[in-house]
Amino acid sequence: MQTQTIIASLMSSHFQATPLRQIFLVACGGSLVDMYPSHYFLSEQSDILRSWMMTANEFVYATPKALGASSLVIVCSHGGNTPESVAAAKLAKARGAATVTLTHNAEAQLLQWADHNLLYQWGDDTPVTDNPMALILSLCVDVLRQVEDYAGWQDFQQGFTQIDAVIRQGRTQVADRCTDFADRYQHDSLFYVLSSGASYGHAYGFAICSLMEMQRVDAASIHSGEFFHGPFEVTDNHVPFILLMNEGRTRELDQRALSFLNRYNDKTVVVDARELGLNALPASVVDYFNPVLFYSIMCDYRAALADIRQHPLSTRRYMGVVDY
The missing domain is CATH 3.40.50.10490 (Glucose-6-phosphate isomerase like protein; domain 1)
Structure with missing residues (x-):
């Protein structure tokens, strides 16, 4: 390589x-x-x-x-x-x-x-x-x-050879879900995005780039491990939560958040790396491939939302338009 x-x-x-x-x-x-x-x-x-x-x-x-x-x-x-x-x-x-x-x-x-x-x-x-x-x-x-002399190098090479096939299959699995997501949440103006581990960065990225920048809606990212240390107080049935559920060591953090959301929120969207097949990768490195999977999958979610809202992902009112 x-x-x-x-x-x-x-x-x-x-x-x-x-x-x-x-x-x-x-x-x-x-x-x-x-x-x-x-x-x-x-x-x-x-x-x-x-x-x-x-x-x-x-x-x-x-x-x-x-x-x-x-x-x-x-x-x-x-x-x-x-x-x-x-x-x-x-x-x-x-x-x-x-x-x-x-x-x-x-x-x-x-x-x-x-x-x-x-x-x-x-x-x-x-x-x-x-x-x-x-x-x-x-x-x-x-x-x-x-x-x-990192011992996990070979497992990473295996993961790199497997990840594209997992993503292709995952995108097929979520195709109808993306359409349903867009139809249900097209009029919502605030989203909370949760994840943990190596995927917390993508929860942040989906909030600030895909939703705030590309769709001009309010959004915030929340680390699943921090959810119960303040943010869960805003939970109700009016605001959608998007949970990027990891495969690997921090899955318990995401599962704990999901268990709570299932009790107090009826707008929870779960994107589960295990259900999408990421557990086929070596367990020693699977944690680090969660966000690689989530990026591609969530591109389909945001595209469906952009289409139904008739707000193209490239639309900007400030970025590249005015001096800043």
Whole structure:
């Protein structure tokens, strides 16, 4: 895989004299959401490496002291010209860090500040393993293999070969559900999105990008483990809850939230990774593939909602329209 080649190259060049000790995952919006599973993975599995996940402008204005020659900075920008992300990559190079960038644009400004770049594919017919979330995860898994001889590397490779088939089948399973979801909730103006583990980032992303940005409706993400420490007080029968139920170690957190919602809410939408077949992947790494599955599945949910509301996903009133 291309990610293996990139990491092997950096380890034999940039990090030969100065060992790699920090990984900074830097982006904005949906690209930053794509980085959450990798940050979660590194935070859980690494003994040596320290991981940061930062929005690009904060990385520039509140730069961590540790950034330097022992750092790998991974910067993702779909269009490759997001000013904050370009500035972050430029700063990383100025501080002596190694940079790997990801973009869909072969002419992107971001490439000027890249030691290596992954030009990824995009579209409904594109394998998910060629999309940013999986590519960034693959980069971080390859890093951990190089730095700490990560024992789960082979299981990850198996997961990468299986995930596209699981997603294809899952999208078939939810096709009618997406239509029902859109029909039932087209007039709702507030949604709560719950999940846990590596998928909490996608709960956040679905709220801020798919609902707030793309549909201009109010939304909030809630970590399933935090639900009973404040947020559950808003539960009633008037507001829809979307629960992204994980396969793996944090499933109990999601199940506890679901049990409560089944008692006090009649607008709960459950998207269950186990029911969609994710348990076919190796148990040692399945936690980290939940959000990869959820991203593709929830794209179908949001598309159905956009269609019935006659509010195209590309409609904006501020982003790219006015100065900000």
